[in-house]
Amino acid sequence: MSLDRNFTDEPAFVPYLVAGDPTYEESLEYVEALARGGADIVELGLPFSEPIAEGSTIQQAIVRALDGGMTPNRYFEFVEDLTVEVPLVCMTYYNLVYQYGPSDGPASFVERAAQAGIEGLVIPDLPAEEADQLREACDEHGLDLVFIVAPTTTDERLERIREQVSGYVYVQARLGTTGAREDLSDHTAETLERIGEWTVPKAVGFGIKTGEHAQRIVDAGADGIIVGSALVNLVAEGDDEDISTAETATRIENTASELKAGALAGREQPPEQQ
Amino acid sequence: MSLDRNFTDEPAFVPYLVAGDPTYEESLEYVEALARGGADIVELGLPFSEPIAEGSTIQQAIVRALDGGMTPNRYFEFVEDLTVEVPLVCMTYYNLVYQYGPSDGPASFVERAAQAGIEGLVIPDLPAEEADQLREACDEHGLDLVFIVAPTTTDERLERIREQVSGYVYVQARLGTTGAREDLSDHTAETLERIGEWTVPKAVGFGIKTGEHAQRIVDAGADGIIVGSALVNLVAEGDDEDISTAETATRIENTASELKAGALAGREQPPEQQ
Amino acid sequence: MSSIGEFGDYGGQYVPEALMPAIEELTDAYERYVLHNEDGFMDEFRERLKDFGGRPTPLQYADQLSERYDKDVYLKREDLLHGGAHKLNNALGQVLLAKYMGKERIIAETGAGQHGTATAMAAAHLDMPCEIYMGETDIARQRPNVFRMRLNGAEVNPVTTGRGTLKEAISETMRDWAATVERTHYVIGSIVGPAPFPSMVRDFHAVISEEARKQILDTTGDLPDSVMACAGGGSNTMGMFAEFIDDPEVDLVAVEAGGSSLQVDEEEGVAPNSATLSTGEEGVLHGARTKLLQDSDGQIMESHSVSAGLDYAGVGPELAHLVDEDRVIPANVDDDAALEAFHRLSQDEGIIPALETAHAFGYLHAAAVGDHEDNLGDVVVINVSGRGDKDLETVVEETTARDIDAGPEMDLFRQVGRSGGDSM
């Protein structure tokens, strides 16, 4: 059973939060809020100390989660503590996957992830070339291995990624690190076209902030949208401004709903000005 | 008429002060005090901005005199204003001699000095090798040109100096710059011996502070003693501690008397412990 | 699995997909220009290293140290290179390569500021806009280098994440690169990062050992018994070792920062040292598999050293491999011993070394006075990787604070200097 099942009927909404941000308990609430808000898959970040692909919003979330005591083992407990139905994808960096014991290499991590109920992995610092071992372990334990396709990815590399990818392909909307932006790059449509005939669903991420963004992206041909920083911002605000957990959870749920609605709208009709 | 006339009867006492230290008027008083105290010749410093041969005591005196407005022309007026009988020797650095107008070279300075009543010159930064021009001018105007003999002076150099010197020879008691010291170098006797057969009188300076020093130096064979810093110190104290000019003049006169007495004692009998 | 830039178990290319095309483009350029001297690239590089950089640098016999240790100690004087450290070899090579590749903008990270200043100088020399990322902690402790980068026209971007040292600066520079990769070249400052950087940076620095090997043969007629260099990322180290690797009779010693202790504080995630080769474990950081200072989960630890340029939790993959292969001997020297060695070299030889460099001399001392089994043999070549001008304030401060015997009294001049400085 692959994650692609969640893209079949309607455009999928794939939100991201960092597990344990800002605390274990609050973070549980927020993930459940995502589910209530209509998430089709949740990308759940396992924080790594050197998140080289993240912009400052997610970097700070990672610092909060690490300060709150999040570790790989706590992360798996966290996943087990979640009561949501929606499939979970673990997003982290390769060193944490690689170090997880007892065996050398990524196998132990994948085994434990599968056992906790994780259905896929996204490892931003692991290009297709270096992924054979992890691919093998994922296959063995029935996990999808999601890869990112960037605006700069060459045709040759697309082929390599196509061979490795499963579950869905993460289409990076623009260059740079993660982070909510006002502008949306033109690269999206182009990239979607270049991988048009891939059978794996195409989820677009990096910089999607509003329902209207979501609508436009889906309209451009995406099978789903990935939203991280816009949601992480709500967690940060909740933490900074001493907003109650319940209130923040509500905000997260509402934003999730708006984004999901935007995605759905994208499939039905073109947005006004495009 | 040469300065050596002042060394004939008894050991000569040759005190030094900076003209215009700390003010023109006070300085006049102090020079007169020296005369009253028994000076046989007075070395009167014309202050130069870079007195490389002086220790800090005389350096500071020079700064005070310069700050008080002393210049070569004022200096000559100063000499003219003095009412003392004792012969005066001008001690300064060569640049002031050299620059004095209107003519190029040292002639104008010597002419003006002679006119003011100066009877000799000591130029510490003018070795015998560079002194031909000045020697000539001095001869023309009847001034003595005093040279310094140092503990390091070689036999060869002694000959060169002997050819140039007149009035008296300034025997530098020890290496270093001017300044009153507790210890007295052994070099004095040695140097005096080396120039024993010179006909010009031998005055020893550098570091003589007390009557007892003076006595020992004369006992070692000196024809005279030169004392600078010990007297300049009294001027400095007078200035620093707001002692009245009259009182400082008295102190200068007393110290001068003590030094003169020491010198006389040196000729008469050996000091106790030597 | 790709075999580009693999050193045994180490190396590889662990970077975001967005950067992979640039890495491939760079690999291609490296092969063409550097390895095959296409368009005379290497000729121009060598020419500029000579005229602008001041190569060759001398191999100097150290009279006083040789006498002190009863050995023949030779100093490879990279401190005389323009900018004051070996760093220019690499910076000039990469900026020139970026130019050949048609890039329009240079970015770089810096720890001690030496790589940043070298890059800023090279960029000014070759007329390329340049931005440098530097941790806040390092900015504070290497102020003269910050001024120098600015004076050379580079932007200096303070990095405030983490402890504000080299590790964070590298991460931040990678972020910039990910956003601007098409027109920007990232000049990595050591033999770290994804392939082809470790090989390329080594090749640019190999001129050090090319010269030194020839110089020592010309001087003594023989190879040395040991060759030593300090190691942060390991670029001066590999530069110094490269041409001796195939001389098995020559011991190669890489001296890392022992910091205040080799003990690790797992709780705080802090290693009070940067002794990666001696104490690190295999992992993946900043684009490569290599030895790392990490906790049991794989989180990277904050490293520590009195010397900003050694203060890094990783190390070049090739060096890690050579240590595993027993070709390179890993060693380390603590902060105090490095400071002592700093003063010893300054006073004995009239050469004020970088604090990084001082670590190599600290080990020379320890080995020569018998603190280690290895006594390094009779003829030792040490790489003086840089000069200490950038470290003056740190050394004065740390020498006083730690009461290092060898240091001269400085109080008078700290005062005078301070009041002079305050008039700014």
Next chain:
Amino acid sequence: MSSIGEFGDYGGQYVPEALMPAIEELTDAYERYVLHNEDGFMDEFRERLKDFGGRPTPLQYADQLSERYDKDVYLKREDLLHGGAHKLNNALGQVLLAKYMGKERIIAETGAGQHGTATAMAAAHLDMPCEIYMGETDIARQRPNVFRMRLNGAEVNPVTTGRGTLKEAISETMRDWAATVERTHYVIGSIVGPAPFPSMVRDFHAVISEEARKQILDTTGDLPDSVMACAGGGSNTMGMFAEFIDDPEVDLVAVEAGGSSLQVDEEEGVAPNSATLSTGEEGVLHGARTKLLQDSDGQIMESHSVSAGLDYAGVGPELAHLVDEDRVIPANVDDDAALEAFHRLSQDEGIIPALETAHAFGYLHAAAVGDHEDNLGDVVVINVSGRGDKDLETVVEETTARDIDAGPEMDLFRQVGRSGGDSM
């Protein structure tokens, strides 16, 4: 009148008698060791200059300046010499000579601190105790150099007389020498002082033009149109000119500090410049007849320059003579123009020059953009007498205070740096 060390009307030996024997001894040693290479002195000197000092220094084609001025501008890179300035040529020569002469102790004066650091380095290298006299004002504005001297094991004696700059430091060192002359050698830092210093210091620095003349001939096949150097005392200047003196087709330009104005304040005894060659009058200072900044009585004036190393009221007698003979063209550049030139060279060429050196580039600029009649011709060689690390704080401060256009924004880093520094 003695003819030793006479340069036309200039030169001579105006020192206290106590020093004359030492001067004679030195003259003898100079003739034997330096002029006749007795005991292989010059061979050892050249060898140490090479291995310890880093000679030869390159002659670099300046790409950006050449383009900017539509001339071929070549840089003689004395900034790459160990210690960061030409000064080591002389310091090493004299300390080595002192050793050959059996002296046991070295003293020296310093203005910018470059001669002091060079002497301290040479003394450490040759294992000689060393004391440096430095004016208080200069100590405050050249703090890094004070640290460096101390680190090299030298004593630094602050001089508090006068305005506390080079002139006072020289006088004070002469006083020390007068007291200790038998076992002490005084390493004068420029081509000033009594004979044989001006000739000897020139000879030690002549290696600059020996190399440069050969290098430019090798590169272009021809002699340059102009050769330029800044001039304080004039040692880098004469070093750069020496081998070109007999090439009448080569213009030699000595650029002094114009300070804030060429106008003199006789009342205060202050010349707000150090333009001795352009505005000075013949006189006697520090052992030699030469051009001086003095008032009509012959009192020496306080000079001024933003650059401590040019801030001197005298100049080498040989240079004064060559100006009178019309062989050397005297020029000057004011503080602001020197600061601008400092930034231009830093940003255009990636070379941060000493503030002294920047004066030469200030004149290059003025001449090239047509501010002077002489446009220096098509091929210009400039001596980069030193690097600017010692001047960073001064430059940051003065650039901000004077609002020099060419300077980069520094406020952020002045803050960060300052707080870093304050933690000392």
